[in-house]
Structures are given as C-alpha cells and as structure tokens.
Amino acid sequence: MDRLAAMLLRHGRVAPSLLAREPAPELPGGTPEWLRGRALNHAPAPADGLLALESDLFELGFVLSAPLRRRLAAMDAGELPAVGRALLGGLLARLGGAVDHVPLFRGFPRSVPADTFELYVRRVFSVLLQEPEQPCVLCGRVATVHPVAPCAHLVCRACWDGADYSACPICHRRLDPADPFLRPASEPPADARPPVDPRRRTLLSLCEDPMEEAGAIVRAVLTRQSPPRPEDRDEVLAALDAHWPAAPSWLPEAIPVRETRAAVLAVALRHDPAGFAELLDRHAGTATDVLRVLYAAMGGDPGLRTRPPRRTTLPRPLRRTLLAALDRLSLPLLVEDLERHRAAWVHMAEVLHPHEHHRRFPTAALAFAALRGTPLGTGTPFARAMLDHAAGHPGVLAFDGVRLRPVTFARRIESALRAGDLPAALALLRTRPGELARRLAHLARLADGPDAAAALAAAVTEAAPRVSPAVLVAALGRLRTAPGGARLFFPRGGAAKAMSVLDERPPIPAATVAAVSGAIEAEMLRRAAALPPLRLALLDEGLTDLLAPAAERSASAALVRIPRGSVQPIPGGERIRLFLHWADSPDERVDLDLSVAVFDERWRFVGLCDYTNLTLGPRAAVHSGDLTSAPEPLGSSEFVDLDVRAVRRLGGRYVLPTVLSYNDVPFERLARGFAGFMETPPGQFGEDGGDGEAFDARAVRQRFDLAGPAKVLLPLVADLWSRTMRWTDVNLGVSGEIHDIDRHARSLARLASAMEDVYGLGDHVTLWELARWHAAARAEEVLIRHRDGTTTLHRRTPGEPPAAFAARLTPLPSPAPAPTGDTPLPDFAALVTADVPLAPGAQVYALYPALLDPTTTTLLDAADLLTPLTPATQLTPA
Incomplete structure (x- = not known):
C-alpha cells in the first residue's frame, strides 16, 4: 500500500489505488482464522464475495459507505479478493492484528505456572547443571536432553512442553521455527466472536480525488495552533x-x-x-x-x-x-x-x-x-x-x-521579577505578549491588591489579541489551578520525561484570578464571535472529562486519540487483557517487558505481575511469560490478564500498566512496537480455564505505538473503584541498564499520584469549555446532552452578549428540557460519541466518530477546536 493510500485509509477514506486490479497480496502473518477463506478467497459470485467482505469489515468495526459499496459491487470475482486483502490488511495494522501474537506460554492463561519462583529454580538448575548426553537433572530421564537453536541451551523434552512453549524455556529467547523442540499447539476452541465496541465503528468512504483529500489533511494539520x-x-x-x-x-x-x-x-x-x-x-x-x-x-x-x-x-x-x-x-x-x-x-x-x-x-x-x-x-x-x-x-x-x-530582554525581565517589581515587569512584557501569557501565574502572585490586579488584567486585555489560543488556554489553566497538590513538569524532550514536585507556591488571590481569567475568556469569546454563525450547537456533558490538547508533540500514536490527563471509562467486562508486541532492532536484541503494579487507595504497594511474578494473588493478574528477544519476522508478544474483581479483593485500587525496555534500548530503535488493551468477553481468551486466541482485533479498545527515546512508558492509570482510566502517556526518566517494575515501582507511583493530583484536582481548560466558547458566541440555540441521556435546550435572548450566554451553558440539567417536536439538526457538535443525526456539512468533534461520513460532515480533531480561534493579528505562535 502506498503512503498516500495509507494516510487516507487512516482517515476513513479508501483511495482508488486500493481498488485497482492487481495480484492479491500476501496476508499479514497475524491474520486470524476467522478472516481466512472468506472475503480473501475467490467467492462463487461477486455478490457473495462482497457480503463476506462486509461481514469481515463489520467485525473489525468498519462499515462501507453507499458509494464505496457500489464501487465494490461493480467488481468481478477476480478483483474482489485483492481489494479485500488490501483493505483488511491495512485496517488490521491499525488495530495491531497484522502480526502474529504468540506468547511464551501458548496455552496462556491456563498454562501459566502458579509458582514463578519454582519455575525460575528449574531454569537455573538446567542452565548450571545440565550436561550434554547426560540424564536430565530435573527428571532423570535419559536421551531426552537436546540443545535448541540458536541459543544452544540444553532442554529436556520431557520437563518442558514444546507444544506450550513458543521460545527457549531456559532463556526465553525466540527459537528457530524449525527447531524440533517446538511442536504444534492444540487447536483453539470455536470462535466466540466478541462484539466490537459500538463507539469504535467507523464509516469507510470512497475517495474520488486522493490528491485533493491529501491536501486537505495536510492543510488541517499545518494550520493547527498546537504542536x-x-x-x-x-x-x-x-x-x-x-x-x-x-x-x-x-x-x-x-x-503557526x-x-x-x-x-x-x-x-x-x-x-x-x-x-x-x-x-x-x-x-x-x-x-x-x-x-x-x-x-x-x-x-x-x-x-x-x-x-x-x-x-x-x-x-x-x-x-x-x-x-x-x-x-x-x-x-x-x-x-x-x-x-x-x-x-x-x-x-x-x-x-x-x-x-x-x-x-x-x-x-x-x-x-x-x-x-x-x-x-x-x-x-x-x-x-x-x-x-x-x-x-x-x-x-x-x-x-x-x-x-x-x-x-538581553531576558536579563531585564528576570531582574524585575526577582525584585517583585510588577509595574516594571509589565512595562517590559507588554512588548512581548506571548511571554506575558506564559508568565501569567507568576505575575498574578506579584499582584498584591486590587490596583495591581486591575493593572495585570488590563495588560492581559491589551496583550491577549496577539497571543495564540494554545498559549492562552495553557495560561488560563495554570492561573486557575490552586496550589497544594503536586506540580508536573514535562521537559521538552522526545521522551517527555515527566517530573513532579510538591506545589508550595502561595495561592493567587481569588479576585485576581477572576479578573485575569475573565479577560482571557472574553478574548476567546470575541474571537469565536467573529466566526460564521450557527443555528444549533450540540454539546456533550462528557466533554468535561476531556482536557484541551497540550504537549501533543510527544503524544503516542493511538487508536483513540485521548488528550493527556483526560479520563475515560475502562472496559465494562470483569476481565481486561493488556498486550505488547515488538520486533528487535535490525542490529541489536531488544527485551521489552509488559508489567503491572497495583496500589491501594493511599498509593501503598499491593503487588505486581511481571516476569518475576507471573501470577498475582489467586490469578487476579496473569502474565503470559517473559520473552527476551523478538527477531523478525515473528517478533514477540506479551500479555497480562486482569480480573477486576479479584484485584479489588486484594485491596487494589490503582493499576499501573507499564512497558519497560529491560536492556535499556530506546523504543525508537525498534523495528516495530505497540501496546494496548482488549476487553475479554465471556468465553473468550481462555475463560474458565480453556485455551483461546491470545489476540483478537475485534476486542481491541486502545492501541498505541512505542516510539521516541523513551525506555519506560506509563500509558494510563486505571482506577478500579470508579472503573475509569486517566490517560497519562508519559515516560519515566531512568538511568542504568536494567529496567523492571520492581525497581521503578515507587517512582511510577509518585508520578501516577502526581498525575491524579494535577489533572484530578487542577482546574484545567477542558474540551467542554472550548466547545462552549464556540456555542455561546456563534449559536442561536445550544442543546446540551447530559450523562444520563437527557437534553436541555438553551436559547439566546435578544441582545444577550456571549459572556452572559456562556454563563448559562452549564453541564448541569436545567428546568428547560429540549422540546420533543421537530427541531433543526445541529450544524456544530462536540461529542464523546457521534451517535446522533447532524445537519449536512456540520462541523463535528467526536472522540469516537462512529459512523460519521467525512464526505458530508467536517470532522474536527481536538486541536481543531483551537485553530479557528486564532486572531488575524497574532504575533506569538505556539
């Protein structure tokens, strides 16, 4: 697949090059059995082949648009298999299913040993005491010990099950696939067909002009105000x-x-x-x-x-x-x-x-x-x-x-700030609007008294029209967040190594916060009012859980693009499966580890599940086994199954899944690397002791890439009490050569608790606020959808200014429910899940776009809610 077609497919557009007649490509190594032999092989009739392709796409979470379906229906039985392979291969890659996922224990989770220490002792005895052409040191059998390739460890065929192990049982490195030790695994059970999360269903549309579509995507990214x-x-x-x-x-x-x-x-x-x-x-x-x-x-x-x-x-x-x-x-x-x-x-x-x-x-x-x-x-x-x-x-x-x-200017401004001379600092910073906005919280602490607060607010009012919206939004969040918890710092490095300290700064007077934040909000509403007017805007109360995008220059490429610090529900099932896959660097071995640390409500350590402890408690968490190499083409995969109820019975509240580079190789050197989590529906993945497929693309809820110079990644913090996760996507600064969860557990706990403090207690700007500014300044009517599914309608009164209208738009239900009769369709919507009808040409932000058609609506990214708020006179880029 060429780059242009791959880019368009990621945005739900199918380029004509994917529909051209060409030899059917080879299937990805990880294509599951339920896909093989259906749409990918010649069907007896084109209609049957199209139905099979639609079925396979639907199970992966994709639906064909009417024009695309008509184009496919016009193909003959010889063309459709090639198209099916190209489409399914590209979409499987997005979900992590385009590779084979073979854990160390192929019978995972059933066959994972309960006693990790006993397993370790058996391995040590074998490597230290086993001799060639001698009886096995573990069982005493004769003629059962043979070396395996390429590591040459002496392995007893009677003590170690080659039908269950996928790598050397001594060093856990991948073996030559032709090694006699590896025997065929038992057949997996009948397919359970887990349902795809309805929020993740995506409409695939036909792209008639790839160059025009590519240009639109490029322009949308290049005009954003945030990195x-x-x-x-x-x-x-x-x-x-x-x-x-x-x-x-x-x-x-x-x-910008x-x-x-x-x-x-x-x-x-x-x-x-x-x-x-x-x-x-x-x-x-x-x-x-x-x-x-x-x-x-x-x-x-x-x-x-x-x-x-x-x-x-x-x-x-x-x-x-x-x-x-x-x-x-x-x-x-x-x-x-x-x-x-x-x-x-x-x-x-x-x-x-x-x-x-x-x-x-x-x-x-x-x-x-x-x-x-x-x-x-x-x-x-x-x-x-x-x-x-x-x-x-x-x-x-x-x-x-x-x-x-x-x-230099920097020396003069630092001297004024050290002296606490607010008038001198403002006199200098008036010439640098962006610098004034970035130092706003510091300046507000120097504003002692009503006169100083008024002077600062006046300076902000004067400077704000020349500052980018991304800088203003960040300054507003820092200004409103009260001290007392933790402070987080994300140095501008490719690894985004986060550091936290106790926030011991004095609080900013409430009157100063109100005056200065009011000036910023007034400026944002003024900019929004200059945009084209709207008839009806639809806002989702769930947007209060999603933060305005910031520091995305180090964000991981993810299936669901959640802004850092935001909160979302964890899968509703009682069992969750975490997964990791990677392939070695072309010139060095890479040993990654998927590990989980569990803490109670006061961040006291409860336990861990990793290569040193394959099972936590009574199988509350089960690790699939430690693989220590990942040669191409197979690579390596590790999994951890979490039983939510069992972890809570152990006293666990916070779960920290972590990816660590054990031998200190940065993620950016990997040939490929990604991780994520799946929901495990009943009867799937070895439920009730049975074997099953370790990975199923249909059950994937989140997938993210491993990239950059990082070596320890904390993607999220799961709170089992509230059944939510906070998307952290941060890396722990580490040194040394050996990295495992036991060594870094305390540092990870400090970082995770700081994230909970900063984002849970801080008053950051949310996507709700960004959408509310648009709605209050531009719309005649605003419909708010509440968490319980009810809606309320707010109408702008004649002559009502945007600030007054915005104050009435709260996420709390009001006594005025939405009318049940005919109402116009929204021409602007900001939603968690796009599951409502919208006006043709509507602008829509949705965390889960669902079945929105990009040919009839304008799909917005979170950063696209900021970009239109850029002033024409802006002097300070992001």
Missing part, C-alpha cells in the same frame, strides 16, 4: 516528500507551529533549492526559525531538543540565503535569539561563515561577533566595521574594550 502529534507530523512530511511537485499548493499561507514549519521547509530545501529562499522569507520570522530549519535539514530535531547527528557543509548559495534571512531581522531580536540557543548557534556558525560576508550582511555578522566573543580591539577593517555598526544600536550591545557583550 501536532508525531503521527500527524510524520504523515504530513511523508506526503509532502512523496508528492512534492503538487505539495507547494497544499501549504497554507501561515504555519514553528518546529512543524521548519520540518516543512527542510522538505522544500531537498526538493526545490531554488524556491527555498521565497518560502524561507515567508515563513521564517526569527533567528530560531532559521536554526530549526538547519537542524531539520541536517537530520536533527527541529524542536532543538537534540543536536543533529551530523553537521553538513552548506553550499555557498544556501549560506547566503540563510545569512540574508538573519540579516533582515532587527539587531535586538537577532542578538537575543542567538543568545537563547548559544551553544547551537556557535556550532552552526562554523558552517555559515558569517564573517566572510560582513559587508553584505553586517547585522548578521555583528550578532555573531557578539555571540562568539570575537576580539574587536584589534583595529582591523572587520573590527572597525563591527564597532561602527554597533554604535548605531545603543543599549543592545556593550563594548568592554575587547569584546561586545549583549544586553
């Missing part, structure tokens, strides 16, 4: 790279997120060096923008978190283009930007050679002379030219007789 998820960014860059002759027409006029912008410019530089200067002039407004482009072009991180793997020599025309972009900037901003990333610019100056062009680009040469501390007391023509140029910019650079020293 996109890595999966979205990578998808866009791959599409631009593969279709560059058409790609420039996909680019929007402005790309600077690191995304730099990555796009790096693609342009590869494909069109001649047109690069024009794009750079349009999109690069600061020296840091130029630095990001340099990093991206050299194969580094445009977010400037890590240096490029190599420093590339630049052609002379490109050097002149980059220096010209720097020279056009004002000297104060250029000097400050270079100082902000001093080490990186000193490194890059060696490839730019700015002093060679000091006559042509004097401002750039002067800024680099100050950055590098170039001696200018020598009297050379270069030194005289630099000093003369510096004399025209007093207050920016100071000459000490030898070198120029910068006088």
Whole structure:
C-alpha cells in the first residue's frame, strides 16, 4: 500500500489505488482464522464475495459507505479478493492484528505456572547443571536432553512442553521455527466472536480525488495552533516528500507551529533549492526559525531538543540565503535569539561563515561577533566595521574594550521579577505578549491588591489579541489551578520525561484570578464571535472529562486519540487483557517487558505481575511469560490478564500498566512496537480455564505505538473503584541498564499520584469549555446532552452578549428540557460519541466518530477546536 493510500485509509477514506486490479497480496502473518477463506478467497459470485467482505469489515468495526459499496459491487470475482486483502490488511495494522501474537506460554492463561519462583529454580538448575548426553537433572530421564537453536541451551523434552512453549524455556529467547523442540499447539476452541465496541465503528468512504483529500489533511494539520502529534507530523512530511511537485499548493499561507514549519521547509530545501529562499522569507520570522530549519535539514530535531547527528557543509548559495534571512531581522531580536540557543548557534556558525560576508550582511555578522566573543580591539577593517555598526544600536550591545557583550530582554525581565517589581515587569512584557501569557501565574502572585490586579488584567486585555489560543488556554489553566497538590513538569524532550514536585507556591488571590481569567475568556469569546454563525450547537456533558490538547508533540500514536490527563471509562467486562508486541532492532536484541503494579487507595504497594511474578494473588493478574528477544519476522508478544474483581479483593485500587525496555534500548530503535488493551468477553481468551486466541482485533479498545527515546512508558492509570482510566502517556526518566517494575515501582507511583493530583484536582481548560466558547458566541440555540441521556435546550435572548450566554451553558440539567417536536439538526457538535443525526456539512468533534461520513460532515480533531480561534493579528505562535 502506498503512503498516500495509507494516510487516507487512516482517515476513513479508501483511495482508488486500493481498488485497482492487481495480484492479491500476501496476508499479514497475524491474520486470524476467522478472516481466512472468506472475503480473501475467490467467492462463487461477486455478490457473495462482497457480503463476506462486509461481514469481515463489520467485525473489525468498519462499515462501507453507499458509494464505496457500489464501487465494490461493480467488481468481478477476480478483483474482489485483492481489494479485500488490501483493505483488511491495512485496517488490521491499525488495530495491531497484522502480526502474529504468540506468547511464551501458548496455552496462556491456563498454562501459566502458579509458582514463578519454582519455575525460575528449574531454569537455573538446567542452565548450571545440565550436561550434554547426560540424564536430565530435573527428571532423570535419559536421551531426552537436546540443545535448541540458536541459543544452544540444553532442554529436556520431557520437563518442558514444546507444544506450550513458543521460545527457549531456559532463556526465553525466540527459537528457530524449525527447531524440533517446538511442536504444534492444540487447536483453539470455536470462535466466540466478541462484539466490537459500538463507539469504535467507523464509516469507510470512497475517495474520488486522493490528491485533493491529501491536501486537505495536510492543510488541517499545518494550520493547527498546537504542536501536532508525531503521527500527524510524520504523515504530513511523508506526503509532502512523496508528492512534492503538487505539495507547494497544499501549504497554507501561515504555519503557526514553528518546529512543524521548519520540518516543512527542510522538505522544500531537498526538493526545490531554488524556491527555498521565497518560502524561507515567508515563513521564517526569527533567528530560531532559521536554526530549526538547519537542524531539520541536517537530520536533527527541529524542536532543538537534540543536536543533529551530523553537521553538513552548506553550499555557498544556501549560506547566503540563510545569512540574508538573519540579516533582515532587527539587531535586538537577532542578538537575543542567538543568545537563547548559544551553544547551537556557535556550532552552526562554523558552517555559515558569517564573517566572510560582513559587508553584505553586517547585522548578521555583528550578532555573531557578539555571540562568539570575537576580539574587536584589534583595529582591523572587520573590527572597525563591527564597532561602527554597533554604535548605531545603543543599549543592545556593550563594548568592554575587547569584546561586545549583549544586553538581553531576558536579563531585564528576570531582574524585575526577582525584585517583585510588577509595574516594571509589565512595562517590559507588554512588548512581548506571548511571554506575558506564559508568565501569567507568576505575575498574578506579584499582584498584591486590587490596583495591581486591575493593572495585570488590563495588560492581559491589551496583550491577549496577539497571543495564540494554545498559549492562552495553557495560561488560563495554570492561573486557575490552586496550589497544594503536586506540580508536573514535562521537559521538552522526545521522551517527555515527566517530573513532579510538591506545589508550595502561595495561592493567587481569588479576585485576581477572576479578573485575569475573565479577560482571557472574553478574548476567546470575541474571537469565536467573529466566526460564521450557527443555528444549533450540540454539546456533550462528557466533554468535561476531556482536557484541551497540550504537549501533543510527544503524544503516542493511538487508536483513540485521548488528550493527556483526560479520563475515560475502562472496559465494562470483569476481565481486561493488556498486550505488547515488538520486533528487535535490525542490529541489536531488544527485551521489552509488559508489567503491572497495583496500589491501594493511599498509593501503598499491593503487588505486581511481571516476569518475576507471573501470577498475582489467586490469578487476579496473569502474565503470559517473559520473552527476551523478538527477531523478525515473528517478533514477540506479551500479555497480562486482569480480573477486576479479584484485584479489588486484594485491596487494589490503582493499576499501573507499564512497558519497560529491560536492556535499556530506546523504543525508537525498534523495528516495530505497540501496546494496548482488549476487553475479554465471556468465553473468550481462555475463560474458565480453556485455551483461546491470545489476540483478537475485534476486542481491541486502545492501541498505541512505542516510539521516541523513551525506555519506560506509563500509558494510563486505571482506577478500579470508579472503573475509569486517566490517560497519562508519559515516560519515566531512568538511568542504568536494567529496567523492571520492581525497581521503578515507587517512582511510577509518585508520578501516577502526581498525575491524579494535577489533572484530578487542577482546574484545567477542558474540551467542554472550548466547545462552549464556540456555542455561546456563534449559536442561536445550544442543546446540551447530559450523562444520563437527557437534553436541555438553551436559547439566546435578544441582545444577550456571549459572556452572559456562556454563563448559562452549564453541564448541569436545567428546568428547560429540549422540546420533543421537530427541531433543526445541529450544524456544530462536540461529542464523546457521534451517535446522533447532524445537519449536512456540520462541523463535528467526536472522540469516537462512529459512523460519521467525512464526505458530508467536517470532522474536527481536538486541536481543531483551537485553530479557528486564532486572531488575524497574532504575533506569538505556539
């Protein structure tokens, strides 16, 4: 499947290339038995083949749109199998079913030993005492001990069951599939056909113009105000790279997120060096923008978190283009930007050679002379030219007789804040609206008294129209969250290593919070009111559980895109199965571990289930066995079954599923890696002691990729008392070479409890608030759907301002229920599950889009609720 078709399929669009007649591809290794021999083989008639394909798609959670079904119905019996294989293969990959999932114990969970320590002793005896051509040290049998390949451990065929083990029973590394030790496993029971979660059903529509659809997807991602998820960014860059002759027409006029912008410019530089200067002039407004482009072009991180793997020599025309972009900037901003990333610019100056062009680009040469501390007391023509140029910019650079020293804005603002001088700080920050918004909580603590609070609110009112909505939303959440719990920090690294400390800051006076937050909310409502009006908006009370998107640059690619910190129900069944799959790096072995730690209501340790303890309690949690290698093509899979009632009987409340790289290999080196969880319906997955398929794509409720430099991932925290999970998607900062749950349990508990404090007690902006701003400012009527299924209707009164209307839109039921007669269909909706009729062309955000047709509605991502609130005069990108 080509990249464009794969991108469109992820968005529910089936490209014509998937419907072209071609030889049927090989099935994915993990295609389950219930799919084989149906739509994938030649049916006796096209109609029968189409019905079989629809059935298979429906069981995976996908439904054909009418135009797509008509296109498939027109195919003959020779074409349909190829289409079925392509469609099902691509969709299985999204769910994690395109690979074989073979746990260590193939009879999992029935055959997992209850005593992990006894199993460990048996393995140690075998590896230390077993000799070739000698009786077995465990059972004494003769001629039953043989080496296995490729690890060469001596394994007794009588003590270790080759029909149950899928790897070496001594070291747990994968074996050669042809090794005689491995015997066919017993046949699985009859298929139980678990139902797909109705919320996850997705409509597949026919894409008539793939290039136009791809351009729309690219523009939607590039115009977002918050950093996109890595999966979205990578998808866009791959599409631009593969279709560059058409790609420039996909680019929007402005790309707000600077690191995304730099990555796009790096693609342009590869494909069109001649047109690069024009794009750079349009999109690069600061020296840091130029630095990001340099990093991206050299194969580094445009977010400037890590240096490029190599420093590339630049052609002379490109050097002149980059220096010209720097020279056009004002000297104060250029000097400050270079100082902000001093080490990186000193490194890059060696490839730019700015002093060679000091006559042509004097401002750039002067800024680099100050950055590098170039001696200018020598009297050379270069030194005289630099000093003369510096004399025209007093207050920016100071000459000490030898070198120029910068006088930066950051030093002045830090001095004012340390002195507690709010008027001086505001005077400086009024010229930097984005900086003012980012420091708002600090400034509010300096606002002592009504006059100071009023001055701060006035400064915010003045600055807010020039600040991006993402920055304002983050500032509003920090301002409203009272201290006393924990503070979380997510350093800007690819691993998003979170750290927590006790929040000991003084509280912000309530009057100050009200005044400043009111100024921000008024600005957001003003922006929303400038958007096209709406007849009827539909809001879901469940959106109060979902936070506004933030820090998504490190978010995992997931089947269900839940914003970090949000809460959602866990599967309703009493048994949940966690899964992990990975394949080794091409040049090294990777040992990942799926582990679970259980804590009580006060975060006291209850127990764990991992490779050292395969069963917790009376099989409250059961591990499928530790695999220590994952060679291609099979890779390795591990599972943990959780019995919710049994874990609670042990005193457990919080469950922390964790993925750890035991031998310290970052996830980004994996050939592939993903994890997730399934709901285990009755009679499935070995219920009541029987064997079953370890993995079933139909039961998957969440799947997420393992990526980035992380080595320990905590995807979620499950609360068994409330039967909810908080989506954390964070990595624990670790050191050393051996990582397991026992070593990191306390750190994980501190991190998880801090997440509960910060997101559970904090007053962060939610998707409910974002949707309410849209509805209150734009709609004549607003329909609120409550958690119990009831609805209430709110009508705007004549002349009612948006702020007053927004105050009436609460998630609490009101005495005015929605009328039961004919009402217009909503033309804007923000929902958890899109299970209601909507007006043609409606704009819809839904965590679970269900059967929404992307050809008749405009599907919004969470970040797309922010993007329209961007002011035309914005100066501060995300």
